[in-house]
Amino acid sequence: MNQRSNKKIIFSEHASDIICELLEKYKIDESAEQILDKMVEEIEPNGRKIANLLQEIVHKKFSKKDLSFELAKRLNISAKEAIDLSKDLQEKILFPMEDTSSEGISQVKEITIKKSKDIYQEPID
């Protein structure tokens, strides 16, 4: 995972678009005005709820297994919808993050190996 600082974990720049699409898919999306109205009333809009949930997962406040349960509870959706949404979120946001991080690690290793080569060694041919 990319890290901006020691504490914060960075999501893909497309994460917000994916969340918006999923909100529409599960028909829990809100207009900008609704979002702002909720914020004025100090109620978390649905998009923010999901964003915060993802943050909590990457910070290990709870495991991925509990995601569907948390989604059903916070978004007030059915268990089936929560499970599907959880799958979508993991598939589209959380898994790509892990892949990226593993690629990143392998790249770092490769560079380390290359650097450890004796650059003064005479070529065999």
Added chain:
Amino acid sequence: MNKKYLTFFFLFIMGVTLFTPCYNTTANGNLFPEGWKEDINKGAEGAETWNENLSVNGMVKWVISALIGGVAAILLLITQAFVEFSQILLTWVTSEGFINIKFTSNPFVDIGWNMMRDLTNILIVLGLVVIALATILRISSYQMKKTLPLLLIVALLVNFTPMLCGVVIDASNIVMEHFLKAGQFLAKSYLSAMISGISDLWSVIGSPSSMLATGLLLVGTSLFSGIIFLLYAALFLFRYVALWMLVIVSPLALFCYIFPATKKIWNMWLSQFIQWCFIGIPAAFTIYLANEMTRLMLDGELLGEMSSMGKIMGYIVPVSFLAVGFFASLQTGAIGASMITSKVRQAPQKIGGAIAVTTGAGIVGAARGLKEGEGLWGKIKGVAKGGFTRQGQESGRETIGKTLEKMHVVRPGFYEANKKKRLKLAEEEKRMKELSPEELQRISEMRTIFPADEISKATAVKLLGDSGNFEFKGSPAEVKEKEKKAIDLANNIGVDLSGLSKSRPELTPIINSEKFNQQLQTEINNFQKKNKGIPITVPIRAEMEKGVRRDIIREQVRKISAKNFTEKVSPDSPKDLDVLLGMTASQIENVGKLGSDAKVKTIFDTYNTNKKEIKKEIKKLVKDGKIGEANKLSILVKKINSDPNFI
């Protein structure tokens, strides 16, 4: 210019103008317009003239005339002091007692000449050795054999070069001094003669236009005379120095005569020596003739009966004669003289141009100040600021330059290019580029005294803006004031602040204040068209200003690429709601992923604390029919709301 100085200057001018008319009218024998007694005695007809003189129109004209007279009197005092200084310098330089040492034999010429002679002797010995070796080795040519007698003659003559030079110098000096002695009256008395000739010009307060014409003519004549006298003084002074130098190098120059390859150096020296010796003769002759001309004029034989204005024009004649003589003298082609020629030829153009441009710019600036000032006091302040401050004059220059560009008299971009060249901004930027942000901050906050300080300060503002370090310390109000002052100064100097607009987009309305004012005026006009009869109250105007500011910032923010917004925009910029409202979806995505923690937090905080204002803005945009903008803002809200990078 500092407000304090401006107020002082204005009061000073007022003070002078209050006394000047009294002086002038009492010099005429009365405080009222000429012929007032006759007017009164004429009865009804005379009373009309009297009333006209005492009417508001007459009083206004009188005050303007007095004001022009006051300014002209100050300028005349300065320029006449300049003429006096030039005259004293010329008299001193051309007097017998100026330098009591000889041209060819004095302590420092002796030192230099001895060294040159010794060096030449060494070279002569080396030359002899070369010829001897060539002869022994039988490789000598006819040319080499021909060189030997010359070498021997030069070896003998190098010891007598001061004497040989002295003969030529003395010959030229005898003729020159004859003319200068006969022409000393001019250098000593021109100014006093001129002042006596023009004194009656100031005795009556005429119409504003005649006062302006008189003032300009007097100041111009004095300045012109002063420059010409100064140039003559410089010419005679340089003649001394040039001849000393030529005498010092004379042994070496003579040695150069021996060899064909170096003969051109000798020719050059000889030409310069002759020219510098005799350059003084035509110059002195012109002074002699101009002197005679002035004398005839004072005796009333040259001009005859004419007006005071005509007399002034008459005094330009001998000075013009001197100017022509001066340039003719320089035609001799002496190296130093040609250097003066180039500078001098440019000087009247530059000085004249500078005076014309500054005066023109001042007048245009004053007119703009008059137009823009609100209320009587505002208009007076506007005229003073526009006419006399650097800022006002620059504004006038800009108007003139841009108008000429529009008229296709000059090429587009002439004003900007000329301004950069005039102020040497590029050099200043190059010089200051290595300074640390802290040092630049210090310069940007320093108090300016000289124009050069202002240029440094403006350049510091530019560099801080480019590097994203344009930040001041203090309370928000203090910071705001400091920022505005620094930007205004940089704008007046003509520094390019596009870098600052990129790193601090919220400052764009101040940076591009002209655009802001134009758009505001358009808004006001539109409002007045739609709501005829409804006055623009303070809250309405404030709302309009807010809208225009938002539009300008939005436009600027959208010009910045997502990458540049993340990297170059100050982390504090999104504290300004208008910056946040102008952001694009890609900028939000980029900052969320790659931006600093501080910038991400600032955006999220601004979003959270201004939700009501954002909602109001969406509604306003819909109401105004700006559906596209409303949609963009809605997308922005959704983006920030659902982006897990924003916490």
